[in-house]
Every structure is written in C-alpha cells, then in structure tokens.
Amino acid sequence: MITGDAAYIKKINRSIILREIVKEGFISRADLSKVTALTRATISAQVADIIEEGLIVETQLEHYTVGRKPIMLSLNNEAGYALGIDLDYDHISFTVTDLMGSPVSSHRIDTNTTDYGELLNLLVTQIKKYNSTYADSRYGIIGIVIAIHGLVGKDEIIHYVPRLGWNNISLKTDLEKQIGNNVYLENNANLSAFAERVYVHHETDNLLSATLYSGIGLGMMMNNEFFRGHDGFAGEIGHMIVVPNGIQCNCGNKGCWEKYASENSIFNYLSEKRQIKGISYDHIQKWLAEGDEEVHQLMEQFLYYLSIGLNNMINMYNPDVLVLDSELLRLYPNSLDKIRGNLNSSISHYRALQISSIGRNSAVLGACALAIKHFLDVQMLNLKYDIETTEIASVNI
Numbered sequence: 001m002i003t004g005d006a007a008y009i010k011k012i013n014r015s016i017i018l019r020e021i022v023k024e025g026f027i028s029r030a031d032l033s034k035v036t037a038l039t040r041a042t043i044s045a046q047v048a049d050i051i052e053e054g055l056i057v058e059t060q061l062e063h064y065t066v067g068r069k070p071i072m073l074s075l076n077n078e079a080g081y082a083l084g085i086d087l088d089y090d091h092i093s094f095t096v097t098d099l100m101g102s103p104v105s106s107h108r109i110d111t112n113t114t115d116y117g118e119l120l121n122l123l124v125t126q127i128k129k130y131n132s133t134y135a136d137s138r139y140g141i142i143g144i145v146i147a148i149h150g151l152v153g154k155d156e157i158i159h160y161v162p163r164l165g166w167n168n169i170s171l172k173t174d175l176e177k178q179i180g181n182n183v184y185l186e187n188n189a190n191l192s193a194f195a196e197r198v199y200v201h202h203e204t205d206n207l208l209s210a211t212l213y214s215g216i217g218l219g220m221m222m223n224n225e226f227f228r229g230h231d232g233f234a235g236e237i238g239h240m241i242v243v244p245n246g247i248q249c250n251c252g253n254k255g256c257w258e259k260y261a262s263e264n265s266i267f268n269y270l271s272e273k274r275q276i277k278g279i280s281y282d283h284i285q286k287w288l289a290e291g292d293e294e295v296h297q298l299m300e301q302f303l304y305y306l307s308i309g310l311n312n313m314i315n316m317y318n319p320d321v322l323v324l325d326s327e328l329l330r331l332y333p334n335s336l337d338k339i340r341g342n343l344n345s346s347i348s349h350y351r352a353l354q355i356s357s358i359g360r361n362s363a364v365l366g367a368c369a370l371a372i373k374h375f376l377d378v379q380m381l382n383l384k385y386d387i388e389t390t391e392i393a394s395v396n397i
Contacts, residue, residue: 080139084367193219
C-alpha cells in the first residue's frame with residue numbers, strides 16, 4: 001500500500017492513471033479502476049482534474065451493442081509536442097512527435113563545423129522556430145531531449161565527444177538560458193535502448209541495445225531504468241579489447257571491439273583497399289549481390305568479431321532481450337542465424353536476439369519518448385511503433 005501525505009499519493013495515482021491510459025489507448029473509467037486497483041471515486045476525481053488540464057479527452061463509443069455506450073478516455077495527443085534532437089558529428093536531426101510518440105515532422109541539417117559556439121547558435125535558432133510552430137497547442141513544446149554521441153555524466157554535463165572534440169561542455173545550461181524550455185541530455189545509445197523498450201519490447205524489463213554505426217555504443221535498460229555506472233559513463237562497450245595488441249584505437253588502447261565490429265571499420269577498410277571515397281550501403285549491397293568474395297569474407301569476419309563481444313555482453317549482463325542496430329546486418333543474408341551459431345557457450349542466457357526494427361531513428365525517437373515521460377511524470381511508457389508513419393519526410397522549419 002502507498003502511504004504518505006495526500007499530495008504525494010495524488011501524484012502517484014495520477015502517474016498510474018496516465019500510464020494506463022497511454023498504454024491502452026482507449027479505456028473506460030470502470031476498466032481503469034480495475035487495472036489500477038484504485039477506487040472509482042479516486043478515478044473519477046483524478047480524471048476530472050486531468051481533463052481540466054487538457055491532457056485527456058472523452059470519447060463515446062459509436063458501435064456498442066450491449067447496454068449504455070461507455071465513455072472512453074484517451075490521451076489528448078495534440079495537447080503538446082516533444083522535440084528530439086540527435087546531435088551527430090556531421091549533421092543534426094530534429095524530430096517532433098505528439099504525446100503518443102507518433103512523429104509529425106522531421107528535419108535534418110548537415111553541418112560542416114565542430115565549433116561549439118556555432119552549433120549552439122544553430123540549435124537555439126532551430127528550437128525557437130519549433131517553439132513558434134507549435135505554440136498554438138495547449139502546452140507547445142513540452143520538452144527537449146538531445147542525443148549525445150559521447151560521455152554524458154549524471155549531471156548532464158557533456159564530458160567528452162570524441163568526433164566533435166568537446167570536453168566538459170554545459171550545453172543543457174547554455175540552451176535553457178536562451179530558449180525557456182526544459183532540456184535533457186542523454187547518451188545516444190541509451191536513447192536507442194529506451195526507444196526499443198518504449199516502442200517495441202513492452203514486456204521487457206532488462207534490455208541491451210548495441211548501435212554499430214560509427215563506433216559501438218551500448219544502451220542498457222535494467223528494471224526499466226538506465227544503467228549508467230558510477231559517473232554515468234557505462235556503455236562504452238566499443239572500447240572493450242577483443243584482440244590483444246590489435247589495431248590502434250583513438251582511445252589509446254589497441255584491439256578495441258569497434259575497430260573490428262563496427263560498420264565504420266568495414267567502410268574504412270573497403271574505402272582504403274579499393275580507393276573509393278564515400279562507400280555506401282548501396283555499394284556493399286551491390287558487391288554482395290555480385291558474389292564479391294572479399295566483401296563476403298569481410299562480412300563473415302565482421303560477424304565473427306561481433307559475436308565475441310556479444311558473448312561477453314550476454315555473460316556480463318544476462319539480458320532478457322539484446323537488440324542490434326545495424327544496416328549491414330539487415331543487408332547480409334542470415335546474419336542473425338550466423339551470430340547465434342557463434343554463441344555456443346552453455347552458460348550464455350538470453351531470451352531474444354534481434355535486429356532493430358526502428359534503426360537509425362531509434363536515438364531521436366527515444367529522445368522524444370523520454371521528453372514525454374518527463375512531461376507526463378510516469379514511470380514508464382508503452383507507445384506504438386508504426387514503421388510506415390515513422391518513416392516521415394523531412395520538412396523545412
């Protein structure tokens with residue numbers, strides 16, 4: 001039983017009610033009382049307050065054959081909008097979702113600078129435009145979450161972004177001084193893991209999500225919370241050594257996992273070997289279709305080293321679900337079966353190994369979902385992922 005002062009109990013009950021409404025999509029007061037174990041009087045009073053806030057709306061079912069048509073409750077998904085930003089090395093991606101996590105606009109800006117001042121001004125300019133665009137809704141932009149491809153402490157200070165060359169940057173504070181919104185910073189791999197949990201794996205308490213693009217990052221959800229480590233730097237799994245005295249890594253060590261099992265390692269090798277700049281997925285898909293032996297062998301080596309690291313991760317964390325975010329794995333036939341074939345240890349336990357269905361959108365969608373979670377003040381969200389509505393065209397803001 002929850003005990004405490006009346007205001008605290010009311011806050012907890014409100015959170016429980018909102019979570020169930022989001023989870024179910026449409027639910028009656030009677031059913032809400034059943035699934036939450038709250039009294040009908042409590043449900044009635046809380047629902048009245050939340051309707052007054054404009055966060056939920058009532059709808060009467062049109063097609064109901066027995067008895068009086070029930071009044072259904074649903075989230076007012078247009079009451080406000082979440083802004084997710086993926087701050088990457090050579091571009092910044094912006095996505096806006098409604099309060100149910102459905103994308104309504106997307107925008108990408110290619111950047112040719114790593115200068116903090118220039119990128120800060122660009123972010124401020126774009127965020128102000130988004131604030132203006134969505135100002136007519138009840139709550140406007142309800143929160144902003146930025147995916148950082150580097151070390152973000154528990155204090156939300158950016159401690160290190162390798163490809164931008166940033167150290168000890170207070171982006172959150174600098175933005176909030178100029179825009180008036182709540183801003184949250186989070187590691188991109190953590191946000192990818194959050195998106196997988198929120199949009200796809202609703203019944204999963206312990207989930208790992210490995211992103212394999214420019215390097216290897218690991219997002220960890222343990223008991224529906226981020227596993228951050230002491231300072232917030234956990235998840236830099238790409239710098240686990242898998243080949244002693246191997247290829248030199250920028251981190252200072254040799255033989256780091258991402259030097260052998262990231263997509264970037266494949267692209268860099270082929271670019272140098274074949275003297276082709278800007279190798280793309282289309283190149284690799286074409287070579288695979290043509291039966292290019294070198295590319296096939298390179299992909300088999302990629303899977304081999306990937307499996308070594310995955311075996312270590314499984315034994316360390318015993319995840320329920322392990323998600324791999326990689327376009328190359330989608331391109332290469334039977335890649336998952338081959339990886340599973342390499343995981344032969346009798347002590348490795350996990351329930352599911354999957355390739356991400358969200359893909360490169362995972363970090364920015366996870367950012368939007370985290371903004372919604374903060375705004376609604378709920379413990380966890382269960383949102384729906386529809387690939388057809390998520391793959392939206394870019395718009396000019």
